[in-house]
Amino acid sequence: MASQELTQERKSTRWKRKLREFFGAWGVFVQGFVEHPVMVGSIIPSSGFTIRKMLGPVDWDRCRLFVEYGPGVGTFCRPVLDQLRRDGTLIVIDTNKLFIDYLNRTIHDSRFIAVHGSAEDVEEIIREHGHDQADYILSGLPFSTLPDGMGGRIAAATQRAISPGGAFLTYQFSKTAHDLSEQHFDRVESGFEWLNILPCHLAWGWKDKA
Secondary structure, three states: OHHHHHHHHHHHHHHHHHHHHHHOHHHHHHHHHHHOOOOOOOOOOOOHHHHHHHHOOOOOOOOOEEEEEOOOOOOOHHHHHHHOOOOOEEEEEEOOHHHHHHHHHHOOOOOEEEEEOOHHHHHHHHHHOOOOOEEEEEEOOOHHHOOOOHHHHHHHHHHHHEEEEEEEEEEEOOOHHHHHHHHHOOEEEEEEEOOOOOOEEEEEEEOOOO
16 A cells, blocks of 8 residues: 555656646646645736836835745746845745745845745744845735635734835735735735736835834
8 A cells, every 4th residue: 555655656746847847937837836726826927017017116226125925936036136236135935845946946146045934924034034124025925815814914924024115015816915905004006907817906015114
């Protein structure tokens, strides 16, 4: 019985490896969605239109620390690194080790840090990497499907983790993230991007300067 289970596990591992090799980033993304559908917002990465609109309000000159929840295969990572200052840092946090391992293999930038962990622990993760607060935090997490109470805890921790003048950037298919931002941030700006599969709600929750 044990031998049969081991054989099945080996077959499953080979299948996953072949999927990643054949489809590259797309294969990794699909596998991540299949294995953890509740924690992955979509089976299709965000469009370039969504990326540009989402990052548009960021003041890159003042951004020393940018954090992303649920980076997936790095759809936002590269555009962020392209604009991030030379002495800045990008920390990405994901509960899916498959994504973290893929990002560490494919992104070679001294400013980039990939953490296998939960967004609920963002304050601790930031401190562990030598920072007090982040300037911006981006999230594509599917807040509407997270376990009960988790979305609120993440939003509260995010508000504490962001420095005055910074913002919580969210995008998802429902308005749940927008509504959570309204509960925790001083003001929230809204947007919508039709040119995305599926069209998504955008929100920028700002933390006013003291």
